[in-house]
Amino acid sequence: MLSLKEEVLQGIYEEFEQWIEEKSVCKKGCSACCTQNVLITAVEGELIHRYVRDKGQESWLAAKLQETGKTRRVQVTTNSFAASCLQGDDVIPESYGNEEPCPFLKDNCCTIYDVRPFSCRCFISEIVCKPGVPAEIGSTYLSASSAVMQIIEHLGQGEYLGNMFDVLLALSDLPENRALFRQLPASLSDQGRANVNKALPLPGFLLIEEEMAKVQPLLEAIFSHKIGDRSIEDILNNR
Ligand code: SF4
Numbered sequence: 001m002l003s004l005k006e007e008v009l010q011g012i013y014e015e016f017e018q019w020i021e022e023k024s025v026c027k028k029g030c031s032a033c034c035t036q037n038v039l040i041t042a043v044e045g046e047l048i049h050r051y052v053r054d055k056g057q058e059s060w061l062a063a064k065l066q067e068t069g070k071t072r073r074v075q076v077t078t079n080s081f082a083a084s085c086l087q088g089d090d091v092i093p094e095s096y097g098n099e100e101p102c103p104f105l106k107d108n109c110c111t112i113y114d115v116r117p118f119s120c121r122c123f124i125s126e127i128v129c130k131p132g133v134p135a136e137i138g139s140t141y142l143s144a145s146s147a148v149m150q151i152i153e154h155l156g157q158g159e160y161l162g163n164m165f166d167v168l169l170a171l172s173d174l175p176e177n178r179a180l181f182r183q184l185p186a187s188l189s190d191q192g193r194a195n196v197n198k199a200l201p202l203p204g205f206l207l208i209e210e211e212m213a214k215v216q217p218l219l220e221a222i223f224s225h226k227i228g229d230r231s232i233e234d235i236l237n238n239r
């Protein structure tokens with residue numbers, strides 16, 4: 001059974017996917033964008049762990065986590081970046097992983113597709129990427145993605161946020177992940193915990209008036225999405 005936060009996360013994924021429906025050229029088997037530079041929150045990591053546990057694939061995940069290359073501690077979260085920008089401070093976006101292919105790829109397809117994190121879901125190019133031709137992401141989608149990332153970070157405030165592999169490692173010592181933890185070198189889960197940062201509450205959206213008008217229908221759909229008899233907005237505001 002999903003936790004309340006995991007249900008909220010899935011509600012956010014559903015609304016975002018309905019909003020982007022048919023607007024991208026990204027297709028199954030196209031994977032040049034699948035690198036080890038993916039940022040996630042603990043709730044997204046818990047959903048991946050649950051998926052792996054349900055399939056009894058802990059040994060597979062243990063092997064994948066040991067294949068991962070160098071990652072870095074996340075210094076700037078999406079919401080700390082937004083807070084700095086809203087205060088007029090200069091912030092330099094950072095990298096927290098590397099450009100090597102994601103170990104979750106098999107035959108150019110994502111093996112955790114159903115539970116892939118939002119950073120992967122929001123990478124929607126208007127042109128097909130080729131060597132030397134990177135993704136082109138429209139400004140409305142960039143604005144929408146950043147706003148949704150901020151909501152997801154708010155959902156996980158106080159919990160881990162970092163490179164996908166560091167968050168998965170940091171969560172590996174939870175009691176429910178014992179079968180995975182036993183198969184990992186202790187130094188790896190320590191490394192995961194050392195590299196993750198904490199998710200922060202939403203300080204306000206970084207949307208100018210014109211962008212807000214385009215993104216508002218998506219935000220309204222997310223906030224009014226019902227989990228049982230409560231809306232996501234109520235849950236995020238602890239009502
Ligand atoms: S972003 Fe580029 S590489 Fe990734 S799926 Fe879309 S077209 Fe393919």
Ligand code: SF4
Pocket residue numbers: 033034035038102103104105109110111112113116117120
């Ligand atoms: S998790 Fe899946 S979609 Fe995301 S980078 Fe890895 S293979 Fe690609």
